[in-house]
Amino acid sequence: xxxxxxxxxxxxxxxxxxxxxxxxxxxxxxxxxxxxxxxxxxxxxxxxxxxxxxxxxxxxxxxxxxxxxxxxxxxxxxxxxxxxxxxxxxxxxxxxxxxxxxxxxxxxxxxxxxxxxxxxxxxxxxxxxxxxxxxxxxxxxxxxxxxxxxxxxxxxxxxxxxxxxxxxxxxxxxxxxxxxxxxxxxxxxxxxxxxxxxxxxxxxxxxxxxxxxxxxxxxxxxxxxxxxxxxxxxxxxxxxxxxx
Ligand code: ADP
Ligand code: MG
Numbered sequence: 603x604x605x606x607x608x609x610x611x612x613x614x615x616x617x618x619x620x621x622x623x624x625x626x627x628x629x630x631x632x633x634x635x636x637x638x639x640x641x642x643x644x645x646x647x648x649x650x651x652x653x654x655x656x657x658x659x660x661x662x663x664x665x666x667x668x669x670x671x672x673x674x675x676x677x678x679x680x681x682x683x684x685x686x687x688x689x690x691x692x693x694x695x696x697x698x699x700x701x702x703x704x705x706x707x708x709x710x711x712x713x714x715x716x717x718x719x720x721x722x723x724x725x726x727x728x729x730x731x732x733x734x735x736x737x738x739x740x741x742x743x744x745x746x747x748x749x750x751x752x753x754x755x756x757x758x759x760x761x762x763x764x765x766x767x768x769x770x771x772x773x774x775x776x777x778x779x780x781x782x783x784x785x786x787x788x789x790x791x792x793x794x795x796x797x798x799x800x801x802x803x804x805x806x807x808x809x810x811x812x813x814x815x816x817x818x819x820x821x822x823x824x825x826x827x828x829x830x831x832x833x834x835x836x837x838x839x840x841x842x843x844x845x846x
Pocket of ligand 1: 617622640641642644645646647648649
């Protein structure tokens with residue numbers, strides 16, 4: 603029995619004839635923080651989307667907290683209940699208030715009583731420092747505020763794992779820090795996290811392991827210290843020289 607909360611073994615995925623993921627192997631331990639970086643189109647989003655079955659892999663296995671992701675919809679539901687996801691484009695429901703955005707899934711998926719769901723939502727909105735906006739609608743908030751709501755909304759499902767796909771890439775520079783601060787706090791509180799980002803300051807502060815992807819492969823996987831101090835592959839070196 604592995605002590606990993608996520609086990610990805612020999613995963614391959616194709617979009618038609620195009621192989622987007624090639625022999626991906628990755629183990630994530632509880633509470634571990636992994637930062638994934640690499641050039642655009644290298645398969646980073648596809649990889650993390652396979653972890654909660656927003657994309658389907660064709661070969662290999664992905665086991666999340668003991669449940670293998672397969673066509674079995676029961677398994678998919680179970681995994682999705684444990685895995686929260688935050689996207690580049692917030693994806694809040696524009697016609698629902700901030701509070702209702704946060705209570706929707708707990709009420710409909712977890713069958714939580716409305717009062718209880720609202721109490722939980724207010725706690726998480728406070729945690730991301732946006733409690734005072736609870737009655738507003740997404741369009742009335744800044745990008746940074748919307749992304750913090752998206753994080754609170756995911757936390758309302760009380761996930762064991764959080765996946766972030768370039769959560770600050772769509773934000774104006776002055777809003778990046780407020781979102782990263784929330785993520786740093788979440789990391790310090792012990793959340794298991796996989797974060798696709800090019801925010802290397804965040805990576806250095808938070809990540810236990812760094813992964814560099816290129817052309818559908820994990821080209822380099824190392825502790826954060828080794829990754830920055832002593833990158834092995836030429837492609838990693840080139841990438842780091844371009845973004846640091
Ligand atoms: P990254 O997140 O690293 O930028 P992606 O995982 O989004 O990369 O995409 C990897 C490759 O797969 C890209 O070449 C992209 O064009 C392709 N791709 C992504 N989604 C689809 C799709 N739904 N259908 C076909 N090709 C796709
Ligand atoms: Mg992407």
